[in-house]
Amino acid sequence: MSAGVVTKERTVTAMVAGEPYLDLPEDLYIPPEALEIFLATFEGPLDLLLYLIRKQNLDIVNIPIAQITKQYMVYIEVMSNFQFELAAEYLLMAALLAEIKSRMLLPRQVNTEDDEEDPRAVLVRRLQEYERIKKAAEELNEIPRMERDIFLATIDTSSVSVHKPKPEVQLQDIVSALQGVLRRVDQLSHHTITKEVLSVRERMVAIMAKLEGCDSLLFARFFTYQEGRAGVVVAFLAILELSKAELIEILQAEPFDELSIRARVGVGND
């Protein structure tokens, strides 16, 4: 087998017995010389495994483990020269696959009391979550951003001469101040509330910021009534989420007392 060149466009991976392989061979074997280039196109073992499953219809349950282990050992020898940490991550994945395989080979216990999760299900969930983030990162790369698609329109203000007039109060100013007050009265009687999009994640961050530097705050202090029902719901959800993440504690001094919230001990700004 002679090593082929793995380009980012995945043209020819390898020549096997004179036949060109356009995609990666199903048995995961990559010639050690091509490994460095090959791995550089992947973001780690999850990414590689995802690629193999999606593109090669690789069945993660039926992988020839002995063969793969041998191959991985060769990789590690090669990689120990340059990126041992990377090798460790791939080795961990190989070990996980081997563990799954060996569990599959063992006779199934009929009355297992512990509801241990299927290790494949755990792996599949991780792969799915990774795939979702991978797609999100790709989308993030596509949306317009500064420096590439967004250019600011600004004017050079270095030539503007600053002239500060002395404060002088004139009758007109007083009248306009009165007008301002009247306008304000007007607005109070005719104010409109516009709906703003509220994000629970954003609110979670805002709540943590609010708790910074103070011991605890009353529950009610986290709600802004002007935001209306939606705002209250978002704040409430944010509090529940933070509580679930064990970032805050919801406290009550005694029964029927008012609730208060504080950052968990050990959580705080440095």
Added chain:
Amino acid sequence: MTKQSSEPVQQVNKKIKRIVEALLFATEQPMSVAQLQAVFPELERPERVTIEAAVGALCDDYRSQAIGLHKVASGYRFQVKTDMAPWVARLFSEKPPKYSRALLETIAIIAYQQPVTRADIEEIRGVSVSSNMIHTLLDREWIKVIAHKEAPGRPALYATTAQFLDYFNLDSLAAMPPLQELQALALEGEMEI
């Protein structure tokens, strides 16, 4: 107090509109309504709605121009309309920076799952997160440490900043592209246990 019903709810103050226009062009950073208000001397400080109405009117004025008024997380800013961006890009010989997949995936995890620790990011990506990358993101002010988790080592909890949203031309986290549904991965063979 009488109120002329024929008048629009908030009449646009032409002078304030001109001032707002000048201010937004003169600054490099986006300006929020509060920041715009703060520029005015205290005695003649316009109301929030007055500024908002001025911004709205400016937005309309620039609708058909190559420059437009845009709202991002930190406030308003004038920018070249996206369809004209390729022309502006031709002015610069330097290519815009490209971000590695590792960096984009890391910032995506922080944006969608915040607040998260470095271990959370590593768990999802299956590889270790380099300190350099976290430093780059902190230096760029795309992320910040909002707290420390009550766990061994008290790891820092990261969240995204308004500057991150500004950079990606977004006005809130809710404006980010929605996360896709989890896609089924074929599992052959029946599940055991």
